[in-house]
Amino acid sequence: MNGVSVRAKLTALYGGLFLLVGMVLMAINYILVNDKLPEPASFVATAARTIDVTAVPTQEVSPTIIAGKPEAVAFAVDSLADFKSTTLSTLLTQSIIALVITAVLAVLLGWVVASRVLRPLHSITATARKLGAENMERRINHDGPQDELKELADTFDGMLDRLAVSFDSQKRFVANASHELRTPLAVQRTLVEVAMADPDVKPEVRKLGEQLLYTNERSERMIEGLLVLARSDRGLVSRSPVRLDEIASAVVRSSAAMAEEAGVTIESRVRPRMVSGDPILLERLVTNLVHNAITYNQRGGWVHVDVGNDPALVVRNSGPMVPLDAVPALFEPFRRLSGERTDSRNAGLGLSIVRSVAQAHGGTAAAEPGRRGGLIVTVRLGH
Known part of the structure; x- marks a missing residue:
């Protein structure tokens, strides 16, 4: 102090x-x-x-x-x-x-x-x-005489009640809005694909359709990310034993084709790690980290995925240098670095979802620049 x-x-x-x-x-x-x-x-x-x-x-x-x-x-x-x-x-x-x-x-x-x-x-x-946006149920509940300190504690508890209602309403709105937007986007994608299937379609119309499909796909990924983010922010409804090492191995295997196309070598070192949580959210956490490490890399680069006791997960990758003062902003929604790390195909929700899922499982997510470029993301999870 x-x-x-x-x-x-x-x-x-x-x-x-x-x-x-x-x-x-x-x-x-x-x-x-x-x-x-x-x-x-x-x-x-x-x-x-x-x-x-x-x-x-x-x-x-x-x-x-x-x-x-x-x-x-x-x-x-x-x-x-x-x-x-x-x-x-x-x-x-x-x-x-x-x-x-x-x-x-x-x-x-x-x-x-x-x-x-x-x-x-x-x-x-x-x-x-x-106190945090994902943990709004804490209260002081001060027991004592009706004095100034009791009044202050009760006022603080009242403020937390109002904030909890506001956060819950916001999360429900994001989840509901994201869910409602999935249907029209799916309809739009279908209509564009049907129109492009016509062999007599003009080249300029086909080019426009490809652009519309590209934009539609990006919007769907963003909507899906918002749904996952809203779900993890609201906390876990139920928990079950999950083998994080098995999830990480499966994600690495499924990402091999993506890594080969990007010219990146992906390696993993996993040890048995049991986590009490949601397997779908944990799979999204690992997937986001691995895909980010592949996407924001360079040809001939590498990605290392380590699973252990503490930290539970570490994902390292090569790539461009990342300024130290820009790292905290990477965990904010819709925030991306300018320059080489900016990719218009992504909405900037990857690390936001990683942090939200980690916090929902009683853990934390942190990042630091690599010595020779790239990023090192460390995830700690509760047992």
């Missing part, structure tokens, strides 16, 4: 106020005691005037006798002055020691009190850190 924490500031404030009040009380106590102790000279003079000679039967003592002995008066005054000075000095020393001890105790108690006071704020902070 950078800077001074709020708890330390509150503790310093409590300790400082206690020390200030203690110093004021010590000063007041010193003044009162000093005022109650008599002045030595006036006390001796008063004693000399009121001394009772009958209290000393063996010797006659009178004010006149005492007043007539200035050395005795001086001795008495000095003794009383030393007594007063010693008393005040002892009072001051012991008060300072007691103030220091109680100040230390006040700081310790202030730390404990500040921790208890700030506990609801720590709960709010922890909840906010764990």
